[in-house]
Amino acid sequence: MEVRTSDRFPGVEWVGDPGDFIKVDESRCDGCANCVRVCLAECFEIKGKKARVRTLAECMECAACWYVCDKEAIVFSWPPGGTGFRTDWG
Numbered sequence: 694m695e696v697r698t699s700d701r702f703p704g705v706e707w708v709g710d711p712g713d714f715i716k717v718d719e720s721r722c723d724g725c726a727n728c729v730r731v732c733l734a735e736c737f738e739i740k741g742k743k744a745r746v747r748t749l750a751e752c753m754e755c756a757a758c759w760y761v762c763d764k765e766a767i768v769f770s771w772p773p774g775g776t777g778f779r780t781d782w783g
């Protein structure tokens with residue numbers, strides 16, 4: 694499987710294609726931008742007063758976006774086993 698790295702986040706890598714494991718339920722989103730502020734990987738953007746996933750290319754699967762969304766608009770599922778974020782740090 695393809696393995697990617699990022700100059701922004703040395704020491705970690707992303708394996709394969711984990712798919713769209715994070716989505717925004719726009720019917721619940723009020724555009725508060727908490728998800729944008731908390732995500733170090735800049736995965737979200739606000740368009741038309743709603744959040745949307747910009748890219749999950751550098752998502753570290755920390756679930757902070759899910760945790761801070763008061764509207765329960767973040768639909769979060771873990772990537773399939775063996776894909777996605779990987780680090781030797783545990």
Ligand code: SF4
Nearest residue numbers: 722723725726728762
């Ligand atoms: S934190 Fe939730 S409600 Fe706020 S912009 Fe993000 S998805 Fe929408």
Ligand code: SF4
Nearest residue numbers: 732752753755756758
């Ligand atoms: S899980 Fe973490 S890194 Fe991934 S989109 Fe949410 S806040 Fe960003």
